[in-house]
Amino acid sequence: MKAFSGHPLEPLSADEIRQAAAACRAYADQNGIGSLRFNVISLQEPPKKQLVGYLKAAAAAAGEGAAAAAPPVPLPRRAFVILQLPGLCGVVEAEVDLQAGVSEPSAEAVLSWTTVAGVCALASPDDCLEAEALCKADPQVQQLLKDRYGITDMDSLCCDPWSIHASPVDERAIQCFLYVKTCPEDNAYAHPLDMTPVVGLDSGRVLRIDLPYKCGPGGGPIEWNKENSNYHTALQSCVRTDMKPLNITQPQGPSFSVQGNHISWHNWSFILGFNYREGIVLHDVRYKYGGVTRPVMHRVSLVEMAVPYADPREPYVRKCAFDVGDYGLGYCTFPLTLGCDCLGHIHYFDATLANSKGEPVTISKAICMHEEDTGLLYKHVDYRTGHAESRRGRRLVISHVSTVVNYEYAFYWYLYMDGALGLDIKLTGELSTNMLSPGENPAAPDYGTLVGPGVNAQHHQHMFCARLDPAVGDEDGGRGVVVKELDVETLPWNGLSNPYGNGFRTVETALTSVHGAQRCIAPERGRVWKFVNPELLNPVSKQPVAYKLVPAAHPPLAALPGSLIGRKGHFATKQLWVTPHHDKQNWPAGDYVFGAKDCTGLAVWTKEDAPLLGSDPVVWYSFGVTHVVRPEDFPIMPVEVCGFTLKPAGFFPRNPCLDLPYDKNAASVDNHTNGHANGNGNGNGHANGNGSGSCCSGGA
Structure with missing residues (x-):
């Protein structure tokens, strides 16, 4: 095996996965340990203190500062492995x-x-496939399907493997929500069945079968919806022909450069990471301005999500997937398709993960990177001269899509030319449907929306949590960063200071302790949170440089305080949490979420009111959407978008985009008539003031 020569944050290669698995087998053989089942083989990231030293040395070697220095000393290369042993409860x-x-x-x-x-290891892709196979092969399941629904073809049966919220069994298990396909291309979610087997992953058998509201075994056939509702191209009888091509071309190629996992684009640079749990991770995110490259974020990623459903009745009360901790966003990633998922000049990254045998599995085209036009970046017309200056903005997009059973989550990390950084999550895919329950109003179910005859799609929430490790110009990784809350305060009527009642000001409050930093959004106050570096002053404002987190308005967790969802999904009870950095604190709901009944992450870390000043603070930002289902969300759901943005707030002395060149797009076509534009003879005069200027700088 060749010496590793890449960046210490690059994901494990296929050879490294094989090497880690072989070492574990050798250890097991030496110690008389039985067969191994691999749940995770992933990069063990170096401790932050070591990593910060390496990154500083790497920046110096690249020529930052007075002169280039020697290359950094390589860091130890290690793998983190989670194993399952026969008979081990843990x-x-x-x-x-x-x-x-x-x-x-x-x-x-x-x-x-x-x-x-x-604890229980997460449900790997192999676990999910095995659970479905065990469910289909179970004789009692087969008999009940025949007796209750008249179904005997197991190839038509679909068993959605869900983690179990409030599990009724002690064993590591998966619950299967059942659906039927009338043909291989059919949308199974139009045909839900009222029957939920629970499959034990350790024992390899069906442990119980919930028959919620209908008849029991042998009680006669149950009517299930046989009306199809499809989205598959092969089953569409009418496809529009009025769509004309909309092409994105870059004749000279993209503006980014890629060296291994190190990416540069305009003034940005960062290291792209990817793992089984978070999917995409952005490391050492930097922006260059005035010839100096400064760190913005040490590390950013999405670290948890909870999807609680509204129906409080069995077995649907058990529907609350923690998709990051229960399944892993990286494990659920599928290849992307050029021209469909990704448009333009694309750079793809493959991702290599491990299966339960410790073998490498490569996902081709797992990550897509490309540039997008974002419309107008800035514009102003000097109406006295008619001269206009405008520039169009771009953003760099780094994305992947995770299919978690029925839902697709498309994650788009954005870097903008003006120094902003953001995440959009586009929710799409399939609704998790069920049959109507006895007593439910067939026209208006209590906890969902009808999307087909007798087919109920339950309302639910998607609550996400991002882990933000800010640096904000601090080469020591952000140890000196201070988190502040900024509100807009309306001034009271005052005959001297606010005689007309229009006055308002901003009020900044430093969040100096863990308890004091548990905060909620307040759109009515224009609330944002700032990550401030008090050691660096903006030369214009004379204030410390900062980035601000701009939250979007979103709902709180709907579950009651003290409920199982409220306890396990503790991260979603507030929008902002701040904790001192700790190398072992990465997952806000806990290291092992699958089957857990309490939060072993933020709820534990925030029990003590620890001080934050000088602590190298880590910010946990929770956000999400409440999905009150619409008929238009079926048979496949148009995207619902949520996310957040980080913006420079005094990080630069002025607009950092003034060096952008004028660029008039030669491929754009003017289709409106001159007669309409200038029919009254005043068109040009109105556009150009006195007629002496051009509509764009540098050309007509």
């Missing part, structure tokens, strides 16, 4: 040293082998 966590040049599996490469009792 998991084993192993750390493996990936030494270069190792030709034979070595037990000595296993640096640690730690049993974590009483």
Whole structure:
């Protein structure tokens, strides 16, 4: 195996995954441990203190500062492994040293082998496929399908594998919501069945079958909806022919450059990471201005989401997936398609993960990177001279799409030319449907919306949590960053200071302790949160440089305080949390979410009111949407978008985009008539003032 020469944050290669698995097997053989099932093999990121030193040395070697320095000393390359052992109620966590040049599996490469009792590993792709196979093969399931619904063709059966919220069994298990396809291309969610088997993943059998509201075994056939509702191209009888091509071309190629996982675009640079749980991670995000490159964010990613459903009745009360911790966004990533998912000049990145046998599995075209036009960036017309200056904006888009059973989550990380950074999540895919329950109003179900005859789609929420590790110009990784809350305050009537009642001002409050930093959005106050570096002053404003988190208005968690959802989804009870950095605190709902009944993340970390000043603060931002289902969301859901933006707030002395060149797009076509534009003879005079200027700088 060749010596690793890449960046220490690059994901594991296929060879490294094989090496880590082989080392674990050698350790197990040496210690008399039985067969291993691999749940995770992923990069063990270096401790932040080590990593910050490496990044500073790398920046110096690249020529930042007075002169280029020697290349940084390589950091240890290690793998983090989660293993499942037969009969173990829990998991084993192993750390493996990936030494270069190792030709034979070595037990000595296993640096640690730690049993974590009483937890459940997440549901890997192999777990989900096996759960469906076990469900279909179960004789009782087959008999009930025949007796209750007249269904005997197991190939037509679809078993959606869901993690179990408030599990009724002690074993690590998956609940299967059942649907039927009338043909291979059919939309199964139009045909839900009223029957929920629970599959034990350890025992490999169906543990129980919930028959919620209908008859019991042998009680006669149950009518299920046989009316199709399809979106598959092959089943569309009428396809429009009035759509004309809309092409995106870049004749000279894109403006970004890629060296391994290091990406540069305009004034931005960052390291692209990807793992089984978070999917995309952006490391060491920097912006260059005035010849100086400064760090903006040390690390940003999406670290959890909860999807609680509204129906309080069995078995649907158990519908609340924590998709990051239960399944893993990286594990649920599928290849993207050029010209459909991604338009323009695309750079794809493959992703290599591990299966349950410890073998590498490569997802081709897992990540898409491209540029997009964002419309007008800035414009002003000097109406006295008629001279106009305008520039169009662009953004760099880094995206991947995770299919988590029925839903698609499309994650778009954006870098903007003006120094802004943001995330949009586009929710699409399929509604999780069920049959109407006895007593429900067939025209208006209590907790959902009818999307077909007797087919109910339950209302639900999508609550996300992003982990933001701000640097804001601090080369030590953000240790000196201060988080502040900024509100707009209306001044009271005052005959001297506010005689006309129009006065308002901004009020900044430093969030100096963990308890004081538990905050909610307040759109009526124009509330934002600032990440401030008090050691660097803006030369114009004389205030510390900062970035601000601009939240979007979104709903709070609907579940009651003290409920299981409220406890386990503790991160969603506030929109902002701030904690001192800790290398082991990465997952706000806990390291092991699958089957858990309480939050072992933020709820534990924030019990003590620790001070934040000088603590290298980490910001946890929770946001989301409440999905009150519409008929238009079926048979496939148009995207619903939510997200947030980070914007420079005194990080630059002025607009950082004034160096953009004038660029008039030669491919644009003017289709409106001159007669209409200038029919009254005043068109040009109105557009250009005295007629002496052009509509754009640099050309007519």
